[in-house]
Amino acid sequence: MMVHVELGERSYPIYVDTNGLPRLNDYLGRHHLVDRLYIITDENVRSLYGETMLRSLRDAGRGADLLSVPAGEGSKSFEQLNWLYTQLLEKGADRGSIIIALGGGVVGDLAGFVAATFMRGIRFVQAPTTVLAQVDSSVGGKVGINHALGKNLIGAFHQPQFVLIDARTLATLPEREVRAGCVEILKYGYIADRDFFQQIAANLTALFALESTIIESALRTSCSIKADVVSRDERESGLRATLNFGHTIGHAIEAATNYKVYLHGEAVLYGMQAALYLSHRAGTLTKRLLDESVALFRQFKAPRLPDLDECALLAAMQKDKKRSARGQQWVLLHDIGRAYLTREVKEEWVREAIAFMKS
Numbered sequence: 152m153m154v155h156v157e158l159g160e161r162s163y164p165i166y167v168d169t170n171g172l173p174r175l176n177d178y179l180g181r182h183h184l185v186d187r188l189y190i191i192t193d194e195n196v197r198s199l200y201g202e203t204m205l206r207s208l209r210d211a212g213r214g215a216d217l218l219s220v221p222a223g224e225g226s227k228s229f230e231q232l233n234w235l236y237t238q239l240l241e242k243g244a245d246r247g248s249i250i251i252a253l254g255g256g257v258v259g260d261l262a263g264f265v266a267a268t269f270m271r272g273i274r275f276v277q278a279p280t281t282v283l284a285q286v287d288s289s290v291g292g293k294v295g296i297n298h299a300l301g302k303n304l305i306g307a308f309h310q311p312q313f314v315l316i317d318a319r320t321l322a323t324l325p326e327r328e329v330r331a332g333c334v335e336i337l338k339y340g341y342i343a344d345r346d347f348f349q350q351i352a353a354n355l356t357a358l359f360a361l362e363s364t365i366i367e368s369a370l371r372t373s374c375s376i377k378a379d380v381v382s383r384d385e386r387e388s389g390l391r392a393t394l395n396f397g398h399t400i401g402h403a404i405e406a407a408t409n410y411k412v413y414l415h416g417e418a419v420l421y422g423m424q425a426a427l428y429l430s431h432r433a434g435t436l437t438k439r440l441l442d443e444s445v446a447l448f449r450q451f452k453a454p455r456l457p458d459l460d461e462c463a464l465l466a467a468m469q470k471d472k473k474r475s476a477r478g479q480q481w482v483l484l485h486d487i488g489r490a491y492l493t494r495e496v497k498e499e500w501v502r503e504a505i506a507f508m509k510s
């Protein structure tokens with residue numbers, strides 16, 4: 152099954168192919184990617200899939216190397232970036248070389264940024280292995296690293312040659328990571344597709360259990376929605392910002408807790424709860440949809456929020472807001488499947504939304 156990302160000469164396919172990873176070399180051949188390969192991964196994924204991938208590429212006669220960074224957000228750093236550049240240079244990488252980003256969103260963002268900048272940009276392939284990476288970060292070309300003053304502040308748009316999604320890799324993912332990644336799946340339903348939302352909401356247990364029919368269909372539809380949005384607004388001048396539904400407060404929760412307490416998807420889940428409250432407060436969403444969503448969110452079993460300090464959250468949001476010349480933009484809903492962007496949200500409503508989210 153293939154989803155197409157239409158971006159003119161930078162268009163590419165997303166292959167949703169369960170057990171496709173062992174066939175990576177065939178996919179590379181199909182795309183005429185015959186030069187030397189550098190697989191970039193993290194230490195967890197290296198032992199799970201990286202070494203097998205390296206062996207099978209070498210067995211197929213390909214020149215390939217495997218480079219791994221420590222697992223975790225800390226690797227989206229100047230230090231790891233510099234280490235990777237050095238490794239590539241020492242191993243003789245050149246403008247024709249190809250990077251394979253094998254891992255979660257951390258690896259995809261870091262390896263993608265290496266590809267965007269090494270020798271002014273080389274080709275790369277996304278082989279995502281977390282739910283979050285398979286439905287979100289591997290698609291759309293946003294790559295980058297963190298700065299001491301904030302997350303994702305240094306980066307580029309650099310589209311991959313193709314994305315290869317193998318749902319089998321999710322079997323080794325911790326359950327909490329699976330559930331957190333599924334928040335982004337639900338997000339696509341909220342912003343763009345009511346039927347998809349209903350299908351996911353009715354099958355959450357099967358989705359968390361990674362039952363093949365439901366996870367494959369969820370991966371496919373999520374990627375189709377993201378591909379459509381990215382095709383229409385690659386550089387986020389408008390529509391693409393709707394993908395940030397739940398992220399305004401979600402990011403603030405992550406920042407206020409030093410990225411140590413909540414997984415990204417868990418913070419976004421609470422952020423979506425707040426955004427739904429704001430949609431209701433703004434008069435565009437019914438109370439029934441708000442209440443039904445809150446009941447649905449409980450099934451994700453995210454850690455509770457009660458101790459989170461409102462001032463710390465507002466300060467984190469203020470910091471984000473300062474980075475945007477035109478002030479805080481919110482993604483709210485008219486209905487499930489119909490998102491809109493607005494700056495017309497009163498601070499008083501935000502305080503109420505925070506209290507609602509914590510209740």
Ligand code: NAD
Nearest residue numbers: 195222223255256257258280281283284288293320323324
């Ligand atoms: P991650 O990459 O840190 O992966 C989570 C954990 O799972 C890590 O410990 C990793 O080693 C492990 N792991 C990965 N695949 C595994 C597997 N198959 N089996 C067992 N363990 C596995 O985190 P993530 O949630 O995938 O990504 C988060 C990152 O994505 C953040 O840095 C965020 O900023 C970024 N992101 C980027 C975009 C974008 O558009 N570029 C979008 C959303 C998020």
Ligand code: GLY
Nearest residue numbers: 287291293391394
């Ligand atoms: N994750 C948001 C985006 O890709 O735009």
